[in-house]
Amino acid sequence: MNIGDRIPEVLGFDAQGNEVKAGDFAGKKLVIYFYPKDNTPGCTAEACSLSEGYAELRKKGYEIVGVSKDSAASHQKFAEKYALPFTLIADTDLRLNQAFGVWREKKMAGRTYMGTVRTTFVVNEQGVVEHIITKVNTKDAANQILAL
Helix, strand or coil, X not given: XXXXXXXXXXXXXXXXXXXXXXXXXXXXXXXXXXXXXXXXXXXXHHHHHHHHCHHHHHHCCEEEEEEECCCHHHHHHHHHHCCCCCEEXXXXXXXXXXXXXXXXXXXXXXXXXXXECCEEEEECCCCEEEEEECCCCHHHHHHHHHCC
């Protein structure tokens, strides 16, 4: 997914099993953020930053959707534990990760593996990608978006 591309209509299923579609956000700016794993330090910091900045982001016209390969049950627990006010998509089949190009080879501690590269996509009211944040500041993710 690149700047200028239209996002897919079907995004996936949320923690409650409801289908989430791009059309659900028609007329609103949408932040789709991809993160590696629920309840890890960086992912928790990012989710909490977005949660803390949620009112300000909404005031600026944004809706937020988080995506990871974790299960719906994991997302439910994560959202409840941190009182996250936005949708989390359980991309267990990696369809959305692959469509957005964030499922890639990663390296850590000398080993190579496939995983989600933390990336934030900012989509305009017509469903077109306007910004891509690849160097996400997990502790200040909301302000990164508000500064665009």
